[in-house]
Amino acid sequence: MLHIDWLPNKKDTLPLYRQIYAYIKHEIRSGNWPINSKLPAQRSLAAIFKVNRSTVQTAIDELMADGLLESKPGSGIWIANNTWSLFSSPEQIDWNFYVESSTYRPNLPLIQEINRAEFKQNIIRLGTGELAPDLLPHKELTAILQKTSGNIKSFGYEQPQGLLFLREQLCIHLRKNGINVSPRSILIVSGALQALQLICLGLLPKDSKILLENPSYLLSLPLFQSMQVDFAEVPLDSEGINLRTLAYQQKLKKAALLYTIPTFHNPTSILMSEQRRHDLLQLCRENQLPILEDDVYRDLWLDSPAPPPLKSMDQDGLVLYIGSLSKAVSPGLRIGWVVGPEPVIEKLADMKMQNDYGSSCLSQYAAAEWLASGFHENHLRRIRAALCIKRQTCLDVLTQHFQEIASWHIPAGGFYIWLKLKEPISLPKLFKMALAENILLNPGSIYDPLSNRHLRLSYSYASSIELRNALERLAAMIKELN
Structure with missing residues (x-):
């Protein structure tokens, strides 16, 4: 185009x-x-x-x-x-x-249009999965960058697995969630998406099948089909991935890997129960099915802390664990990590060196100082309070204007409300109507190609005033299309 x-x-x-x-x-x-x-x-x-x-x-x-x-x-x-x-x-x-x-497939046209529209003036981003600019820790990161500039001993390449200081700080950070590992079991990556790419390219045989939840963030990314990876979708229920269907799919599809977002799932915000986590781990252990746990939303709990990650219960090296600072701190830092068995981490580190010779040393030093400084917990308290207010604004408007046309559940954390319309409508038409009024949506068809009844609403980016204004107008558009 x-x-x-x-x-x-x-x-x-x-x-x-x-x-x-x-x-x-x-x-x-x-x-x-x-x-x-x-x-x-x-x-x-x-x-x-x-x-x-x-x-x-x-x-x-x-x-x-x-x-x-x-x-x-x-x-x-x-x-x-x-x-x-x-x-x-x-x-x-x-x-x-x-x-x-x-062989590298382009983004879906709808996603390309969303990516362009996000930077239009006066646009209300009602689906964006990132913190609003005023919630980013500008003051603290500025102080850290000023301190870091005097402490960096070299602006050259770092070790293949990443800056040791950062990996040491991550060991302390992960220990708070029950994950006890050494720096040798951690690889620093340029965001969680790079971790997914490295794992699919470096660990999976050609034409592998990945089991994943439906809907799923991964279904919005054609790059995995470009890598000759196929998906087998498993439905969700209120407690997370459906284990009965998963067991059937595993026998039927002979999958190489299960990808899951158990904590504040993207796009549904479903929080997998603790019992379901134990049962899932047991089922995968019995079937020798490796798990890729995407845990980038863990710090964004709003009501109470989430159950322990799958990785904290893993006694057999079954789980590869992905985390990131992009959702809770700053997407611009481009800092994420993979935790796994040392041979796996060494393989992925070697691949990363072939791709980019390591993540930015400046970002790695800043991330390490951020975790070491004590800023992180104070920042999380601030953004949780702000997200609670925005979530309530959304819920108030939904209750007032959407009860006749949609249903939803209250997210316990993360960024999203998975809105289900009571009647199917033309999502492309709704998208264009909203965009004409400077409202940018994320239709559910991005995350489930067969969906014509869902929207991923995000309360993380737009202001409370913008959320109220945009949602009220969105309700009128949906009623017009019904």
């Missing part, structure tokens, strides 16, 4: 169609828009440029006359040439062939 972030200047003396002509010609000549790329429809271009469709048509007619564009019947307008090709060999590199032939 061609990226357009330009508008013609309506105060300029140059006619609008000539400005559009010059812009498109520049993008083609510079190579930003390769040969054989398709232009958006004229109606869409007119909306993007905020001009009449006839203005766009005039600019396109001139570009076609110059031989830069061509019309393909029933298929739209395509880039046919660039000015270099008028003076050189007719054989041109078709970069679109390379793009489309890659």
Whole structure:
């Protein structure tokens, strides 16, 4: 898809169609828009440029006359040439062939649109899974970075497994949740997503099957299909992953791994009960099924601390454990970790060195100082209090405006409310209606392709005023579509 972030200047003396002509010609000549790329429809271009469709048509007619564009019947307008090709060999590199032939799949179009829209001015991000800017610990991190700048002995590469000081601090941090490991059993990664990539690429045979909850965050990421990994989905109930179905799936699918988010699940916020955790671990032990536990939301409990992680009950090296500072502290630090048996950690560390030669040493020092300073617990108390207020704002509006059209459960932590509509509607249409009113949604179809009745609402990013305003308008849109 061609990226357009330009508008013609309506105060300029140059006619609008000539400005559009010059812009498109520049993008083609510079190579930003390769040969054989398709232009958006004229109606869409007119909306993007905020001009009449006839203005766009005039600019396109001139570009076609110059031989830069061509019309393909029933298929739209395509880039046919660039000015270099008028003076050189007719054989041109078709970069679109390379793009489309890659084994690495692009994001879903809906997710690409969400990623772009998140940075629009005045947008209310009603689905974003991160802390609001005013909840990030700016003052504390600034102090830590100032202190760290004088303490760093080297700005070179760190050990393959990551900064030893950080791994030592993580051992102390993990011990609070019952996970007792040495620094040798920890790998520092650039966020939890890199951990998932390394594990799938480095530990799983080709064409492996991963069992996972449905819905699931992983279903929104085509990169795993790019790595020739297949998914077998297991439903959830109020206590977590359904063990009866899991046992059947394991025998049926011969899976290589179970991926689970037992604590404040993404996107449903379901908290797996302690008994279910014991039963799950026992079932996987009996079937020799490794578990990948994604625990990035653990610190974000709002009512009471969550049950112990699966890893704390693991006596057989069955569980690989992923944690991160992205959700509770700062996504910009890009610091996460994997805990597992030493041979596994050594393999993943070797792979990470091949990929990026280690996470940023500056971020690692800052993260280590953050954990060592005592800032973490004070910060968590502050954001829990703020998230409780925002959660209550959401629940109040839902009770007032959504009872006739949807159902939900009260999350005990994390960021999300998994809203289930009582009647199926067109989620793409709702998404576009909301976006037109500067409300950005995360439809449930991102996390379950068959869903046409769910929305992942997040109370973590928008302000309480924005949440109330956006949810009230969203209720009116849903009622209009019913």
